[in-house]
Amino acid sequence: MEDFSFLNPGSRQIDFDNFDDRLLLYVLEYEPSFVTCISCGGCTATCSAGNLTNFNVRKIGLWLRRGETEKLSQEIEKCMFCGKCTLVCPRDINIRNVILLIKKRISELKTENQPV
Amino acid sequence: MHSKLNSLLKSDVRLEEGLTACMNCGICTAICPAAEYFEYDPRSIAVTVQSGNEEEIATLLESDTIWYCGQCMSCKTRCPRNNCPGLIISVLRKVSQETGAFVQSRMGRQQYLIVKNIGMNILNYGYCVHPTILMPENHPEQGPVWKWVYENMGEVYASVGANLNGDGPGAMRKISGADLGELHRIFKESGGLKFYETIEHFSKIKALELGFVNENGEADMEKYTQHLLQEI
Amino acid sequence: MNRFLPDVLIHTTEMMKNKHVAVIGGGIAGMEAASVLARQGLKVTLVEKQKATGGKLNDWHHLFPDFSSPGVVVENLDKKTVRAGVNVVCHTEISHIERNNGRFELSDQRDVKIFADAVIVASGFHVFDATLKEEYGYGLFSNVITSVDFERRMKKHGKLLTLQGTEPRRVAIIHCVGSRDAKVGNIYCSKVCCITGIKQAIEINKMLPECEVFCFYMDLRLYGSKFDSLYLEAQKRHKIQFIRGRLSEAAERPDKSLQLKAEDTLQGRPLRMNVDLVILLVGMEPALSNSSLMRNNQMKPDENGFFRSVNMHEARNVGTQEGIFMAGTAICPMAVNETLENARSAALEVMNFLRTDKNHGGF
Amino acid sequence: MENFIIIPFTVGLIYLTLVLIYRFVKWVRGLSKLDKLRLVQSFKIRRMLRSLKEVFYEGLLHRKIFRKNPVLGYMHMSLAFGWFLLIVLGHIEVMAARRSLLVPFYLPVFFRYFETGTTFFASGIFSFLMDFFLLIVLSGVALAMLKRFKKQLFGMKKTTRLKTGDRMALTSLWLIFPLRLLAEGMSAELYGNGSFLTSSVGHIIGSFSSESTNLVLWTAYSCALGFFFAALPNSRYMHIPTEVLLIFVRNAGIRLKKRNNTYTDIQVFSCSRCGLCLDNCQMAAAGINHAQSVYILKNIRNNNLTDEQLFNCLLCGKCEVDCPVGINTIDLRITQRIESTLQYNSSYNYLEDLPARKASTIYFAGCMTHLTPGIIASMKTLFHMAGENVWFMDEEKAPCCGRPLMLAGQHDAASKLIVNNTRKILGSGAKTLVVSCPICYKVFREDYELGNVEVLFHAEYISRLIREQIILPGKTTTRIVYHDPCELGRGMGMFEPPREVLRATGKVIPVKNEKQMAHCCGGSLGNLKISQQERAVLRNQAVKDYQQYLPDVLATACPLCKKTFARHRGIEVMDIAEIVVSSIRKSAEVVPVKASVKEEAFAEELV
Structure with missing residues (x-):
């Protein structure tokens, strides 16, 4: 098709067919309990960091599952690791370990000079 | 809850037509052509209006968000609860224009x-x-x-x-x-x-x-x- | 003849008329099963630990989804049991079932003995103890109550007030308390809480039109007929607000109102709200007496602690011990109408069993 | 003279000496300047004597192991102390025989081979003693062999798995003394220089006696020794020399740092892999058998530690209690976690806006306590009764204390929180900081620099209130079992104040597993890998133990322990603060002593 240079902001749809699942697969391998999340938001509501800033644990999990790694790698720095999320999770997900694994993998990807 | 903006919205017959009871299924956002390209989500707009939260409605009226709708009304055809976010947005736009809230956003x-x-x-x-x-x-x-x-x-x-x-x-x-x-x-x-x-x-x-x-x-x-x- | 009574299509023989069935639990499941069996000519003893039959329904204010009176249901069932000639024994809690030569011997702490050819366990359920969710403050904060407390208060006083005696202006109803929560060990859904919450929300709105009511849910599981239309009505007519997000904790403020923390998961933002009253929709747990009933025989619990059926599709009422059947919420959480249906099917299973039981000369 | 038999022994010994010198010098040089200074300053007679005493008690007699299990203690003692005495006495014997203080280094080892039947002063007594100590060492060897196959006899449920290097060293060690016995027996038969043991053995094997057999046996003995010395640096027996160094270095006041240094190496090499830590570790009950301290130490040494192991530990500290070498397993593991998570980013700019408020006392509930509002309510009641002007620092906006980050190794991140909280605390002008969570307590005490602010655990605070009769709890007959939280008990050594408080309210039942040996509830924040199901196993085990004592209530002083035990449902769990408050309510007279004046002000403050 001829390029008419129309303004196109680009689709913001979640593209399920092409998403970056490197982090997700890594987390699932070492913390399989993550698979049972039902996005109830209990973690976010109780979160000490979320109480102080717009940090959202549930969204961290959601972004992980959708491969939105870039957003995630910045947001996750706000976590204070207090463990309340793990204590309220109705699905017994080891959320602290999920966070630790994400941090670990991100730092590994960074040192391997791979885009995060 | 029953305050100025809410009653302004409710005085428009299109709101009654457009919002019966939203249950957050998200089908309107799924079908919406504007939602694909802009930070725009008809579902969350419908929820905000339904909640009647005066503060959030005021924010909405002053935001870019209500101006992204192309009024194609695809949402009306899909909604399982017979809502029509497109109409809700028409009402929001009208109230935004009447109250002057519209000048607060770029759109x-x-x-x-x-x-x-x-x-x-x-x-x-x-x-x-x-x-x-x-x-x-x-x-x-x-x-x-x-x-x-x-x-x-x-x-x-x-x-x-x-x-x-x-x-x-x-x-x-x-x-x-x-x-x-x-x-x-x-x-x-x-x-x-x-x-x-x-x-x-x-x-x-x-x-x-x-x-x-x-x-x-x-x-x-x-x-x-x-x-x-x-x-x- | 009561027009609600179903006709069970089983031919009752003279032989069967000598059979004796014991039904444990005088709640609605037990009453219904007992009256159906007695009406077919069997000898039936209904054993209830409380002073009267009716079970938990005696405490309920209104039933969902039609706001009908539980009292009427209990009254009708009482009439049916009396008319059918059921032998009702109250103040007796069976703690022991033993099987000897194909017959059952039921006994309680005081050595009351009942002999039976078949047993129906209709021991019902146990209401989840909300103090186990300490972060919700039940038992600690005066204006946190359970859905059961709500029913009792409404039945007793006909109105809903805070502990300070004021009309609440804002009420939060919390779904899934003690259900779908690995933290209290209950991973199953109690099934009736969602609709109970909606029913109670509507009742509050009818009573106090100025009061805002918020339901905090994870999923809305409105499986029953007319349940979803009640949900629609709650939104449309009663302006009940539904917030998708699980309550994480409640804190009591000096004025005894409560500050709630949840995430509005649809907006993706933390939500903080002050309410005057919190209602916890407590789930159903296996009855405490289950374990003692299971101890002396082959009855086994399922993965949630309720009585295990030999087949959850085709023989839901049939227990793992031959000759012992279950009815109602002893099997799993269920609503009133389901419980009554389930009780009737239990009665049918018992009659089938007695008819074909070779040990007793059945055919 | 066939002098060549000393060659394997000599070569092994020289190699060992060189390796030890190299390593010791490297380790000492690797210490920080300050630590080196400490070491130099520790060269004082009294300190040296103290260290030598410790070497004697722990390195030779193995006193700690004795206390744990006498048979195991005897095994270690007979090997170490017996061998030590053989060496010392051997030297004296040779000195007596040669009438000289200077004797060739190899001679005491091969004395019976070279000294064929000459008599000298007290030679009979010497040979008797040498035989006696050889017998003791041999009994130790026999027990060690038995332990490999029947560990239960030694009070051990588990024993460590061996690596090739260890296996070689172990085999040669086991061979040394039987070979010595045979060689000395043969020499005794040939030259008559033995005593009761060697002579008898000589008689038994007398039919094979010949000069050449003798030579072969002594060569084999020398080889076993040489082989053992050569294998030692790369086996767990490196712990023998390293432990001596560790004792001196530790007594000089040198401690583990947040980052790896050579003191870490000294600790790692001091581990004898005796496996005592395995028995104390509760995680085996949950089927976790790869992450115990002994394996961590081994893997640090072999440079193959995985995060899966490193983070699968409750950090409860029970392994540290019984470590015969006194290795700081917990600090060591945290150091490794710090090393492992160095690259992780954190950013807490959002904390800076939090306000500080003027108050004389601060209450910091901590994140976990927000999920146990019963504790908060009780603390508020107590503050109210004490009439304190309290700032509830984390009531609305709750920054974390930093300890959970530290437990996860993210030390830099934790420091950011600490800096921020410190500013708020000092900004309030408070004199006292009260905490009701042991996790917070530990970090406030150990890692914060709060100047004159007194950090009190709520147990201390409450017991002070009771002593000053500001609150008057009513004593009941309630049977209370107190569960020591790990971070408070083993972590901070606080065992008495909570018990003191509880004694004022009811009957505290002593239990077998308490104080240093208290269970972990299983809920620990130290472990990031353990699943909830595995945690439940640990919790149930602890509750089952406590239930034997038929308590009316299980008391604890940690919100996390409370939350964890409450999930069990089979036992009533209360925090000490709740118990005290409920006992006041039950007792007839409720006297809010100083409260009346400040009551309203306080109520406002808590808003």
């Missing part, structure tokens, strides 16, 4: 441009959009081809059988003075002109606020318009 301020262009086109030419006023430099979204169309307007329209600016019948024909006068009276009676005035009124206040003042101490709407064009 909202463009209402002034629309009144000045499309609005006045109707009264002056009898057409919403008339090819002669769509200057290529103002409409980059039309692509480079538009410049060529604009410059060869006579030939292009003649070749498709239109009667551009001509007397007698045919598409794009010149509308007679009597018809325009009638259109003007309709606008006056129906409140359309008043509506234009309201938008102009709040836009002038905003122009003053932004420091666009002419030598008489009045709002310099020329500069404001230039500002709006740059904002796009």
Whole structure:
């Protein structure tokens, strides 16, 4: 098709067919309990960091599952690791370990000079 | 909860039509063409209006978000609860215009441009959009081809059988003075002109606020318009 | 004849008329099963630990989804049991079932003995103890109550007030308390809480039109007929607000109102709200007496602690011990109408069993 | 003379000496300047004597192991102390025989081979003693062999798995003394220089006696020794020399740092892999058998530690209690976690806006306590009764204390929180900081620099209130079992104040597993890998143990322990603060002593 240079902001749809699942697969391998999340938001509501800033644990999990790694790698720095999320999770997900694994993998990807 | 903005919204019959009971299924966002490209989510707009949270509604009225809707009404066809976010947005827009909240957002301020262009086109030419006023430099979204169309307007329209600016019948024909006068009276009676005035009124206040003042101490709407064009 | 009584299409033989069935639990499941069996000519003893039959329904104010009176249901069932000639024994809690030569011997702490050819366990359920969710403050904060407390208060006083005696202006109803929560060990859904919450929300709105009511849910599980239309009505007519997000904790403020923290998961933002009253929709747990009933025989619990059926599709009422059947919420959480249906099907299973039981000369 | 038999022994010994010198010098040089200074300053007679005493008690007699299990203690003692005495006495014997203080280094080892039947002063007594100590060492060897196959006899449920290097060293070690016995027996038969043991053995094997057999046996003995010395640096027996160094270095006041240094190496090499830590570790009950301290130490040494192991530990500290070498397993593991998570980013700019408020006392509930509002309510009641002007620092906006980050190794991140909280605390002008969570307590005490602010655990605070009769709890007959939280008990050594408080309210039942040996509830924040199901196993085990004592209530002083035990449902769990408050309510007279004046002000403050 001829390029008419129309303004196109680009689709913001979640593209399920092409998403970056490197982090997700890594987390699932070492913390399989993550698979049972039902996005109830209990973690976010109780979160000490979320109480102080717009940090959202549930969204961290959601972004992980959708491969939105870039957003995630910045947001996750706000976590204070207090463990309340793990204590309220109705699905017994080891959320602290999920966070630790994400941090670990991100730092590994960074040192391997791979885009995060 | 029952306060000003809520009652303003509720006084519009379209809200009753557009919002029965939303259960957050998200099908409206899924079908919405605008949601694919913009930070725009008809579901969350419907939820905000349903919650009746005055503060959040006020934020909504002052935001860009309500101006992304293309009023295609696809949402109406899909909603399992017979809601129509498109109509909710119409009401929000109207309240935003009436209360002057629209000048607080970039997209909202463009209402002034629309009144000045499309609005006045109707009264002056009898057409919403008339090819002669769509200057290529103002409409980059039309692509480079538009410049060529604009410059060869006579030939292009003649070749498709239109009667551009001509007397007698045919598409794009010149509308007679009597018809325009009638259109003007309709606008006056129906409140359309008043509506234009309201938008102009709040836009002038905003122009003053932004420091666009002419030598008489009045709002310099020329500069404001230039500002709006740059904002796009 | 009561027009609600179903006709069970089983031919009752003279032989069967000598059979004796014991039904443990005088709640609605037990009453219904007992009356159906007795009406077919069997000898039936219904054993209830409380002073009267009716079970938990005696405490309920209104039933969902039609706001009908549980009292009427209990009254009708009482009439049916009396008319059918069921032998009702109250103040007796069976703690022991033993099987000897194909017959059952039921006994309680005081050595009351009942002999039976078949047993129906209709021991019902146990209401989740909300103090186990300490972060919700039940038992700690005066204006945190459970859905059961709500029913009792409404039945007793007909109105809903805070502990300070004022009308609440804002009420939060919390779904899934003690259900779908691995932290209290209950991973199953109690099934009736969602609709109970909606029913109670509507009742509050009817009573106190100015009061805002918020339901905090994870999923809305409105499986029953007319349940979803009640949900629609709650939104449309009663302006009940539904917030998708699980309550994480409640804190009591000096004025005894409560500050709630949840995430509005649809907006993706933390949400903080002050309410005057919190209602916890407590789930159903296996009855406490289950374990003692299971101890002396082959009855086994399922993965949630309720009585295990030999087949959850085709023989839901049939227990793992031959001759012992279950009815109602002893099997799993269920609503009133389901419980009654389930009780009737239990009665049918018992009659089938007694008819074909070779040990007893059945055919 | 066939002098060549000393060659394997000599070569092994020289190699070992060189390796030891190299390593010791490297380790000492690797210490920080300050630590080196500490070491130099520790060269004082009294300190040296103290260290030598410790070497004697722990390195030779193995006193700690004795206390744990006498048979195991005897095994270690007979090997170490017996061998030590053989060496010392051997030297004296040779000195007596040669009438000289200077004797060739190899001679005491091969004395019976070279000294064929000469008599000297007290030679009979010497040979008797040498035989006696050889017998003791041999009994130790026999027990060690038995332990490999029947560990239960030694009170051990588990024993460590061996690596090739260890296996070689172990085999040669086991061979040394039986070979010595045979060689000395043969020499005794040939030259008559033995005593009761060697002579008897000589008689038994007398039919094979010949000069050449003798030579072969002594060569084999020398080889076993040489082989053992050569294998030692790369086996767990490196712990023998390293432990001596560790004792001196530790007594010089040198401690583990947040980052790896050579003191870490000294600790790692001091581990004898005796496996005592395995028995104390509760995680085996949950089927976690790869992450115990002994394996961590081994893997640090072999440079193959995985995060899966490193983070699968409750950090409860029970392994540290019984470590015969006194290795700081917990600090060591945290150091490794710090090393492992160095690259992780954190950013807490959002904390800076939090306000501080003027108050004389601060209450910091901590994140976990927000999920146990019963504790908060009780603390508020107590503050109210004490009439304190309290700032509830984390009531609305709750920054974390930083300890959970530290437990996860993210030390830099934790420091950011600490800096921020410190500013708020000092900004309030408070004199006292009260905490009700042991996790917070530990970090406030150990890692914050709060100047004159006194950090009190709520147990201390409450017991002070009771002593000053500001609150008057009513004593009941309630049977209370107190569960020591790990971070408070083993972590901070606080065992008495909570018990003191509880004694004022009811009957505290002593239990077998308490104080240093208290269970972990299983809920620890130290472990990032353990699943909830595995945690439940640990919790149930602890509750089952406590239930034997038929308590009316299980008391604890940690919100996390409370939350964890409450999930069990089979036992009533209360925090000490709740118990005290409920006992006051039960007792007839409720006397809010100083409260009346400040009551309203306080109520406002808590808003």
